[in-house]
Amino acid sequence: MRDPSDNAAAAAKAPHGIADVARSAGVSSRTLRHYDAIGLLPATAVGDGGLRRYDDRALVRLQRILLLRGTGLGLSEIGRRLDTEPDDASALAAHVVGLERERDRLARQLAAVRTTIARIEHGERLAVVDVLDGFAPVP
The missing domain is CATH 1.10.1660.10 (Multidrug-efflux Transporter Regulator; Chain: A; Domain 2)
Structure with missing residues (x-):
């Protein structure tokens, strides 16, 4: 026991x-x-x-x-x-890079959506590059 x-x-x-x-x-x-x-x-x-x-x-x-x-x-x-x-610090550092890339992509999407809202509200034309920024996969 x-x-x-x-x-x-x-x-x-x-x-x-x-x-x-x-x-x-x-x-x-x-x-x-x-x-x-x-x-x-x-x-x-x-x-x-x-x-x-x-x-x-x-x-x-x-x-x-x-x-x-x-x-x-x-x-x-x-x-x-x-x-x-097995090296936790190195593996986590690689995740940091990926998370930062994803954060930046989401920030671009957020800015694109805000731009789209503002242009719709002001009756302005939309630009493809502005509306779709951050939506294409990052290579």
Whole structure:
């Protein structure tokens, strides 16, 4: 039988409870338990009552999972990526570049829509380049 102090020590090293992690990530506790079951995001520790707990490294892994999931990848491909790109900082830096590119594209779309609204309200002609800026995929 395991010593209860082992659970307490492991839980202390994993300060983030499943409910807080799930809420902050915008996923359910069930999703986190599923990620654990398939080996995608193992819990760092299991505390009293079987509650999963996570350390900072697990939070980084979850962040990477969420970023990759946002690109439309399936869980098995996400797992492969995480296993082949073990350097978290480099992988996250690549995500930053992509997120900044997406932010800039959305800013151009927002400006285009505002320009369209203003021209419609003022009865002005529309220019294709102004109306559709930011809508074409970036190569």
